[in-house]
Amino acid sequence: MDDIIFGSNGDQLSKNFATNMQSEFEMSLLGELTYLLGLQISQQEKGIFICQSKYIKDMFKKFKMEDFKHVLTPMVTGCKLSIDDSSKDVDQRLYRSMIGSLLYVTTSQPYGIEVVGQVARFQAAPKESHIIVIKRILRYLNGTAKYGLWYPKGNNLITQAFTDAYWAGRIDDHKSTNGATFYLGGCLISWLSKKKT
Numbered sequence: 001m002d003d004i005i006f007g008s009n010g011d012q013l014s015k016n017f018a019t020n021m022q023s024e025f026e027m028s029l030l031g032e033l034t035y036l037l038g039l040q041i042s043q044q045e046k047g048i049f050i051c052q053s054k055y056i057k058d059m060f061k062k063f064k065m066e067d068f069k070h071v072l073t074p075m076v077t078g079c080k081l082s083i084d085d086s087s088k089d090v091d092q093r094l095y096r097s098m099i100g101s102l103l104y105v106t107t108s109q110p111y112g113i114e115v116v117g118q119v120a121r122f123q124a125a126p127k128e129s130h131i132i133v134i135k136r137i138l139r140y141l142n143g144t145a146k147y148g149l150w151y152p153k154g155n156n157l158i159t160q161a162f163t164d165a166y167w168a169g170r171i172d173d174h175k176s177t178n179g180a181t182f183y184l185g186g187c188l189i190s191w192l193s194k195k196k197t
Contacts, residue, residue: 005033039108051148052108056141059101070143071136074115081118087128095126098134108148110191114179117193149188156185
């Protein structure tokens with residue numbers, strides 16, 4: 001079974017495409033897209049909203065954190081993580097699983113990519129202090145699970161880009177981190193956070 005998602009800026013175009021596809025292939029239409037790969041998609045009159053609140057809720061259950069209280073920031077101000085940490089080692093598989101889940105959440109909540117990127121750097125030898133930061137990020141998500149990306153309808157196609165740099169911010173190697181976000185018509189379309197080589 002193969003799935004296909006198609007869309008159009010006109011209902012008639014979508015209907016014509018579906019009719020043509022059904023004449024060539026055996027297929028059934030499932031209707032308007034509402035859920036795909038952990039992304040909840042809400043198509044509204046004024047635009048499309050994408051979030052991952054169900055995925056985040058399932059993530060809390062997976063890591064047994066349903067009862068943890070919300071915090072207002074994903075990381076404590078001035079927190080410096082290091083590979084030469086003297087705290088205890090933690091389960092590498094659990095740590096990597098948490099990182100993978102958090103990286104997927106940045107699909108609809110890109111503002112967390114910098115913090116998640118910082119803790120992702122310690123997957124080879126995670127320490128207790130690193131997992132404490134991950135748990136704080138998860139606690140932050142507890143209050144922001146319904147946040148997401150909003151793509152309003154319209155034809156304003158102005159492109160904007162914002163960049164920032166954290167010069168020599170890594171304790172271990174004093175390397176810099178750059179970040180950028182790109183908008184088309186006021187809608188976030190691409191983002192990145194990268195440690196300099």
